[in-house]
Amino acid sequence: MAESQTRTARWVKIVLAISLTLNLLVVGLVGGMVWKGREYRDNLPSADGMLSVTRAMPREYQGNVRQRIRDRFDEVRASREAMASLRADLAAALIAEPFDLSAVEEIFAGQREVLSGLTNSGHEIIIEQIELMSAQDRATYANNLLNPPERPGPPTRDR
Numbered sequence: 242m243a244e245s246q247t248r249t250a251r252w253v254k255i256v257l258a259i260s261l262t263l264n265l266l267v268v269g270l271v272g273g274m275v276w277k278g279r280e281y282r283d284n285l286p287s288a289d290g291m292l293s294v295t296r297a298m299p300r301e302y303q304g305n306v307r308q309r310i311r312d313r314f315d316e317v318r319a320s321r322e323a324m325a326s327l328r329a330d331l332a333a334a335l336i337a338e339p340f341d342l343s344a345v346e347e348i349f350a351g352q353r354e355v356l357s358g359l360t361n362s363g364h365e366i367i368i369e370q371i372e373l374m375s376a377q378d379r380a381t382y383a384n385n386l387l388n389p390p391e392r393p394g395p396p397t398r399d400r
Contacts, residue, residue: 291363297385299378302370309366316362323355 295306310317327348334344374382 291360291367293389294367294386297382297389298367298370299374299381299385302374302378302382305370305373306366309369313362313366317359320355320359324352327351327355 295303298306330351331345331348334341334348337344371379371382
């Protein structure tokens with residue numbers, strides 16, 4: 242009997258090659274983020290406004306800020322839930338037929354409102370702490386804002 246040979250279609254080979262390439266790209270990106278993630282993240286311009294402003298405070302005030310945030314946990318949770326709901330609304334609006342751009346704009350306006358509320362709360366907490374600071378503490382704080390102190394990194398393993 243003659244053995245029949247099956248040939249793989251050319252398009253299947255191309256799709257497999259593309260899939261392998263994309264998988265390797267993802268593995269490389271994840272590996273790079275794990276390996277260099279903290280170094281990369283710490284060298285980015287600070288977009289974390291409230292976090293960088295709080296980290297620059299003298300230590301005792303940082304603890305007070307954390308406690309005040311814990312005191313407002315219900316407000317933070319409600320904001321997170323609102324953002325999750327808005328994210329789900331955005332996903333639904335993006336696939337809705339007919340597509341309505343004004344619905345997307347309204348969702349983004351809602352997100353801005355939630356984020357603005359959180360920012361205002363954060364500013365209130367920080368202002369409370371600044372009000373408690375001595376002139377020396379405020380000078381230290383100002384210096385730390387301009388010259389952030391080094392943060393300790395994660396423990397390293399020697400190989």
